Amino acid sequence: MADINNTIATTTEVVITGFGGQGIILAGRIIGKAAALRDGKESTLVQSYGPESRGGACSAQVVISDKTIHYPYIRRPDVLVCMSQSGYEKYIDDIKDSTLLLIDEDLVHPGNIKIDFFAIPATRMAEEIGRKMMANIIMTGFFTAISQKISLAAAKDTVAESVPKGTEALNIKAFSKGYDFGLALLKGREKKAAGKIGAIA
Amino acid sequence: MNSFKIILFLCNWGPHAAFQELQDKRADIPAEIKMIRIPCSGRINKSLLFKPFEMGADGVLLIGCSPGSCRYGSGTDIATRSTEDTRQILELLGLKKERLQLNTFLPDEPDALLQFLKNFCEEIKAIGHSPVPSEKQEHKTEESASLAEIISSHDIYACQDCGKCTSACPLTLSGKPFSPRALAGSIIAGDIESPSVQEGIWSCLTCGLCYDRCPSAVNFPDFIQNMRIFFKNKDKNGHESHGGFFQSLMRTMTSPAVNTKRWEILPEDIRIDPDSKTLFFGGCAPYFDKYFNHNLGVSISNTNMDSLRLLNFFDIVPSVLSNERCCGHDLLWTGDLDNFKILAGLNIDAMKNLGIEQVITTCPECYRTLSHDYPEHGIDVPFKVTHMYDILETEISKGAVEFKETGKKITFQDSCRLSRFAGRADLPRKLLQRLKPDIFKEMPETGSAAICCGNTGWTGCDSHSKALQAKRLRQARATGSDLLITSCPKCQIHLKCAMQDPFLGNELSMDVMDLTSMIAKTIYWK
Ligand code: SF4
Ligand code: SF4
Ligand code: SF4
Numbered sequence: 001m002a003d004i005n006n007t008i009a010t011t012t013e014v015v016i017t018g019f020g021g022q023g024i025i026l027a028g029r030i031i032g033k034a035a036a037l038r039d040g041k042e043s044t045l046v047q048s049y050g051p052e053s054r055g056g057a058c059s060a061q062v063v064i065s066d067k068t069i070h071y072p073y074i075r076r077p078d079v080l081v082c083m084s085q086s087g088y089e090k091y092i093d094d095i096k097d098s099t100l101l102l103i104d105e106d107l108v109h110p111g112n113i114k115i116d117f118f119a120i121p122a123t124r125m126a127e128e129i130g131r132k133m134m135a136n137i138i139m140t141g142f143f144t145a146i147s148q149k150i151s152l153a154a155a156k157d158t159v160a161e162s163v164p165k166g167t168e169a170l171n172i173k174a175f176s177k178g179y180d181f182g183l184a185l186l187k188g189r190e191k192k193a194a195g196k197i198g199a200i201a
Numbered sequence: 202m203n204s205f206k207i208i209l210f211l212c213n214w215g216p217h218a219a220f221q222e223l224q225d226k227r228a229d230i231p232a233e234i235k236m237i238r239i240p241c242s243g244r245i246n247k248s249l250l251f252k253p254f255e256m257g258a259d260g261v262l263l264i265g266c267s268p269g270s271c272r273y274g275s276g277t278d279i280a281t282r283s284t285e286d287t288r289q290i291l292e293l294l295g296l297k298k299e300r301l302q303l304n305t306f307l308p309d310e311p312d313a314l315l316q317f318l319k320n321f322c323e324e325i326k327a328i329g330h331s332p333v334p335s336e337k338q339e340h341k342t343e344e345s346a347s348l349a350e351i352i353s354s355h356d357i358y359a360c361q362d363c364g365k366c367t368s369a370c371p372l373t374l375s376g377k378p379f380s381p382r383a384l385a386g387s388i389i390a391g392d393i394e395s396p397s398v399q400e401g402i403w404s405c406l407t408c409g410l411c412y413d414r415c416p417s418a419v420n421f422p423d424f425i426q427n428m429r430i431f432f433k434n435k436d437k438n439g440h441e442s443h444g445g446f447f448q449s450l451m452r453t454m455t456s457p458a459v460n461t462k463r464w465e466i467l468p469e470d471i472r473i474d475p476d477s478k479t480l481f482f483g484g485c486a487p488y489f490d491k492y493f494n495h496n497l498g499v500s501i502s503n504t505n506m507d508s509l510r511l512l513n514f515f516d517i518v519p520s521v522l523s524n525e526r527c528c529g530h531d532l533l534w535t536g537d538l539d540n541f542k543i544l545a546g547l548n549i550d551a552m553k554n555l556g557i558e559q560v561i562t563t564c565p566e567c568y569r570t571l572s573h574d575y576p577e578h579g580i581d582v583p584f585k586v587t588h589m590y591d592i593l594e595t596e597i598s599k600g601a602v603e604f605k606e607t608g609k610k611i612t613f614q615d616s617c618r619l620s621r622f623a624g625r626a627d628l629p630r631k632l633l634q635r636l637k638p639d640i641f642k643e644m645p646e647t648g649s650a651a652i653c654c655g656n657t658g659w660t661g662c663d664s665h666s667k668a669l670q671a672k673r674l675r676q677a678r679a680t681g682s683d684l685l686i687t688s689c690p691k692c693q694i695h696l697k698c699a700m701q702d703p704f705l706g707n708e709l710s711m712d713v714m715d716l717t718s719m720i721a722k723t724i725y726w727k
Contacts, residue, residue, distance in 0.1 A: 121600075125600075177599075177600075180600070181600035181601060183599070184596075184599040184600050184601035184602070185600070185601040185727075187515075187601070187726075188601045188602065188727060189726070191514075191726050192726050196514075197725045197726055198514075198721075198722075198725045199507070199510045199513075199514040199720075199721040199722075199725075200470075200721055200722060
């Protein structure tokens with residue numbers, strides 16, 4: 001695959017996909033707003049509506065860049081976040097070798113794919129804190145930790161101002177769960193790479 | 202004045218004849234040596250071997266009969282084991298094992314004996330004085346509260362005489378003529394000298410089950426603690442097990458010049474950061490391991506090592522206190538408040554100097570003592586005390602870790618200090634839930650209602666506490682489990698001890714493992 005040239009390298013294209021009702025668009029909006037309003041970057045958001053919003057596949061396309069964005073549609077995402085199997089299947093053929101793939105491990109079964117991916121049981125974790133609908137916020141935290149495309153402070157503040165009044169604390173908790181899980185996963189990979197899988201040598 | 206002090210325990214039989222010949226000849230036996238005639242070297246147990254060091258001796262010699270010539274057969278062997286274990290403990294304490302030596306002589310070896318005594322004296326002089334002063338500085342003994350004050354501050358008058366405590370007390374249920382209700386009643390009546398009160402005060406396990414049941418919230422274990430302090434101040438002795446060895450060990454650590462070496466040998470895979478403001482406090486584990494080396498074969502230090510490995514696993518690299526002393530739990534619970542406070546002060550000062558912000562410990566007694574008893578007794582604790590399980594729970598719940606199947610059927614022994622006193626019975630269970638046992642089955646009495654392991658603070662161990670341990674182990678076996686998980690090092694020691702009952706054979710035996718070690722063995726990055 002031809003390499004992308006330098007001017008576009010400062011741009012990150014993120015696709016988040018799942019079912020309607022999972023809060024996919026809100027996750028996209030939080031990521032975009034965090035980048036644009038708090039991290040001082042440019043961002044755009046394109047949402048897929050139509051028949052998809054009624055429980056079918058649904059997606060948010062977010063572009064984050066240091067420069068003015070001329071084209072908000074995404075063909076080959078740098079980061080692909082999948083919260084449903086159908087969403088995954090729809091986008092998986094568009095990925096590049098360098099694409100960062102994040103999935104909800106209980107909802108997406110990737111099968112044999114050529115790239116590495118990062119999995120989190122976001123929906124299960126949301127159920128554990130008693131709010132299944134916060135899986136998107138957990139995923140946003142996970143995205144923040146793994147991709148490093150938006151800052152932690154920006155992400156947290158944006159979560160707090162984007163969710164219904166009175167649910168801020170719980171949403172921040174959900175976000176932190178996802179974020180901590182992401183960091184733990186990165187730490188675990190680092191350890192595994194160094195040959196330290198268990199606690200006892 | 203500043204002369205060296207050497208104690209010679211000398212067996213009555215073989216070597217004493219040789220010594221007597223030296224005396225008759227007016228041989229120049231070094232003046233530093235004070236001889237104590239003993240019936241057999243095998244009778245000088247570890248607590249007697251150690252006691253002179255607590256009192257400031259610079260060296261101790263145990264001299265018995267040559268192998269094969271022991272009048273009682275096994276004396277020399279027992280002496281060899283006791284000396285070996287005690288020497289290792291001296292080493293851990295930083296007193297140097299060379300200060301204690303065992304040797305054997307025949308009656309017709311006076312010259313060899315004299316030469317040995319002289320050499321030992323020279324060796325001790327070369328090592329120098331013991332860091333433990335022989336004259337204890339007279340520190341102000343705090344006026345203990347009067348009986349009336351103890352009774353009123355514990356609100357013993359609130360007792361409704363309902364007897365719930367007695368019917369819950371595991372000691373009473375083991376058949377011992379012991380009743381917390383009656384004990385409280387006798388003390389209120391001022392009958393403190395009676396044998397039943399004297400016996401009762403030192404028998405209570407301070408397990409706290411009665412307090413858990415009492416409708417008037419009479420804190421019986423705390424009351425017992427105060428009564429013990431009261432009696433200790435009146436020079437009344439307790440019923441310390443193992444001849445008071447552990448209390449003696451802890452009192453030795455109250456000398457500021459003692460420089461322990463308990464952290465000296467760490468396995469290579471463990472990372473420590475001397476500059477870290479998070480400190481791991483290990484407790485007395487290495488001393489216990491050495492003490493029980495020949496009896497129980499316990500390895501309590503593994504719990505500490507596995508704790509450190511788990512911290513490292515999560516990229517937490519703590520410091521350790523190179524001169525760590527015992528937390529003082531066992532002194533406090535056997536009434537030695539003065540020495541408890543000295544130990545606490547020395548530990549706290551050392552940690553203050555390092556600017557420690559957080560102390561992590563796996564031992565439930567250290568946890569209880571540092572977090573509760575230090576402040577309770579007016580010792581300021583300028584850092585946060587965290588139990589290892591809290592760290593584990595936080596880190597594990599972040600995710601990305603998994604557990605290997607244990608392949609074991611598991612049951613769990615609660616620690617009274619963690620599950621009942623600190624009210625954290627849920628904490629080990631959360632962790633147990635994460636493990637992958639074939640089956641996890643609780644015993645009939647669990648959590649805050651759990652039965653004690655049979656001893657606290659090394660006091661009052663007797664046939665009744667043994668009966669209660671046997672009952673507990675039978676409960677554990679009746680769950681059909683093949684592994685008993687513990688959370689307190691002492692539970693492991695006391696229960697393993699009970700398993701060795703020669704009359705019960707293998708009836709009580711069971712594999713035992715600490716929860717932290719089980720986690721360390723099975724956890725991995727997903
Ligand atoms: S603390 Fe335990 S051993 Fe002591 S009286 Fe209460 S229940 Fe009995
Ligand atoms: S349970 Fe409490 S109120 Fe009842 S007899 Fe015991 S100390 Fe008294
Ligand atoms: S149960 Fe065994 S180890 Fe525990 S105090 Fe008694 S004799 Fe010692």
